[in-house]
Amino acid sequence: MEKSFIEFFNLIGVLAIALFPFLKTKGRGFITLGVITVQVIISSFVAFSVFTNGVVLFTYPGSFVTGQIPVRIDYLSAWFMLILNFTFLTGAWYGLHYMKKYKDQTDNLALHATAFILLYTSIIDICLFQNGLVLLVVWEIMALSSFITIIFEHQKKETLKAGINFLIQSHVCILFLTIAFMWVKVKTGSFDFTAITEYTSAEPAITGIGLFLFFFFGFAIKAGFVPFHTWLPLAHPAAPAHISGIMSGVIIKIGIYGILRMLLLIKTDMVSLGYFILAISVITGVYGVMLAIVQHNLKKLLAYHSIENIGIIGIGIGLGCLGLGYDSQILIVCGFAGALLHTLNHSLFKSLLFYCAGYVYQKTHTMDIEKMGGLIKHIPRTGYLFLIGSLAICGLPPFNGFVSEFFIYTGLFNGLQSNDFLFIMALIFSILGLVIIGGLALICFTKAFGIIFLGTSRDSEKRSFSKEKPRKFFPLYIIAITILIIGLFPVILAPALLKITHLYMPVAVIPVAPAFTEILGNLTSVGWYSLGFIALTALLYSIRHFLTSRRAHTLEPTWGCGYTGDTAKMQYTASSFIRSYRKLAGSFLMIDKEKSEASGLYPSYINQETHPGDRVENWLIDKPLHLIRRFLNRFVFLQNGNIQAYILYGFIFIGLVIMVPVIIEKIAVFYNFLNQL
């Protein structure tokens, strides 16, 4: 039955696109939402049936190129399918409202909707197919369709530039994956994923590590691990808000899916892999949030936060791998379950934040937070939803971000009982990293929320704000409620998480029950405690209301320490809020500062600008590109605009193509002749 569901799932997507020429723009919008909804229902049904009835497995015969095409939907695939479904559904819904502003661009919207459906269909298919070649084809469809969705505003130069950057980096990612799949194909003659397991368990551990590294680099580009993260901060601001939300929420998570899948398949020395992943993840997390703080573009700030959260997920995965290597069940459960849960949690709060950022953009027409301020009075719904997202992303109770971080902390502190010095040091540095990430995230989101929504407007231009329409907020409310439910009742997800983590347990080992019941007990305590926290705050607030409502209170301007003029210009800005941090972390950051000095008795206007840069991007992308360009510039004489010359190049090329095999043949003959001497 699942087989026909999957086929219907793919068919309906293609059919919907075929319907587009016969519809008007509005109809296309609704058909997109309708199709996504139907597809979500179908694939959620399949995923739930996997969780209740066990793994779904069937095989297509395929062709002589691909070999058999197995479709295996295990708990891991099902979990990711559900995460994708939720975010794509809310994203499509939100997108329908968001795109109303652009309803004149008929053709552009049609292309966007087509790409959106293709993107969703292909990304779900990635979770299903377990054949290397098919996966690569589907991956390519996903990369191209997400490229098209990103460059919706392609008339802007920066958007196009960011899109092309994304396209190139996606293909570097595909290159790594292709090499890895070819490696296995050449050695075993099969594209089937099971061949990876067979191959690596027969070979020495170093082969497995090498193969894993190829897969890891490929998937890490998609997920945004440092130093492969450079496309994220460019692509997110360029894309429309619902695409940024989906991209940050789930598309980059497909990289995490890939890494988790490969860890299931590749049999090798898990200890080294664990240390490797842990180290790169701590760096990713700290680096991501360190750069997030200094960003002034709201979407760029959120993009760097995605990198940070990928780091947190990575810490969980690394911990799980170390658990596999050192045979510790509690580490396996805490690590992998923490990573999986954080994947879900991040998809929720990050999409919420991006959707809010989208509404902020539509009201203010800018993403520069230095020009904002006091928005919560004009758009209160967006403001309070953004606050919920901010609290959740900082990992503060009673929201969901805390639960997954708590999982990972539990694992890290439990692992300290080990006797291995190196392991203990790795754990304590991971704890240190996670704590610093948490503290920096707090700075970052107090800045973002405080500067954007609180105080008074920093922009000299006075804007008029239309009222918020309540129905535009429906998908956002659903996300916010889910965030709170996971924060308060984390236990409801525990059975599913335990099922997935059991996949990682070595077959011979029988899971020890007490360890898990203890973790579940902790989760229940966390939930009750959070509930108590909300209840206590509500109680105290009502006491406060009861006591103070009858007392005299007056409204006055903000206390300016004696200054009675307009204080709006004297407010703290985003740059000044993070100034002491910037001084402290200056050596890790790269900030271009342009500053003009005041001079003379009556100085004219002076201004100061800071542009945060990215050191890794500078070293890894910009400098090599600059060198390559300098080298290639030596051959610029070839491009002389002379049509005769170009025809000559064509002839030379064709001549070479024909001559090369002949020459090689001659050389071979000559070589044989020499050998016979």
Add this chain to the structure above:
Amino acid sequence: MISFLLILLASFFFMGVVVRTKSIASGRKGPGIFQPMKDILRLLRKGSVYSKTTTLIFKLAPVAYISSVLMAILMVPHGNNPGFISFDGDFVMFAYVLAFGKFMIIISALDTGSSFEGMGASREALYSMLVEPAFFILMGSFALYTGRTSFFTIFSTLHYGSYISYMLGALATFVFVLIAMIENSRMPVDDPKTHLELTMIHEVMVLDNSGFDLGVIQYTSHLKFAMYGAIISNFFIGVLPLWISVPLFLVVQFGFAVTVGVIESFMARFRMGHNPQFIFILTSVSMLIFFGALLVLGKFL
């Protein structure tokens, strides 16, 4: 439950003892030890002045702040008596719940749109970020040393091993005293009695709070001191019976308050720019404690 009541009790006299110590040190008679509490009660009965710029967040924040500290106090044990709620990894929750309160108080400062309060908010956010690692590494060392991962189990098994645990406790006390000073923005990081807004951290954040809200915020600061005092007392109480541990608790709180008073009387405030370096010392000291625990357990290399 007993620890909750004890901490509430300590919070009533703590700041009074600090103020009294300071006045004696400067050769004055000084107010009675319940004067700060009386001031707070007076504030709680007053009306308020709100800034026109503020929103609901400004009214919600003081309540969320005190509620976060109260929830954190619920987890602090008293020797052999667990706190109101206790589970593995509860100290992680402890730190994060306190961070929630901090988040709210920081954004409430930004809510006023004042140039001074933003300054305080910025410093508060930075310094609390710098303090966190020390707390976590310290708890990590105790988790390593005792093999347990919750406040109650750590403190109740701390002294079963050798007397070295008292040495670790003494070092940890040093770290915790300084953490409490930084978290409450007292000397040597911040001077609460200064009258220059440019040099304040916590006080400048609450410039616009008045009446009930200001009283709540000030009382929260007392509660926080008493809470850290309770944790410090736990380093020494161990499994002692109640009739010894309760007086010991009070003695520790009293000693802590006197220490705070003495530090504030005889130390000058650091330059703002030097504070981060000072706070980093805490992390390195707690790293030392961690290595000490490793050495004691024979796990060091």
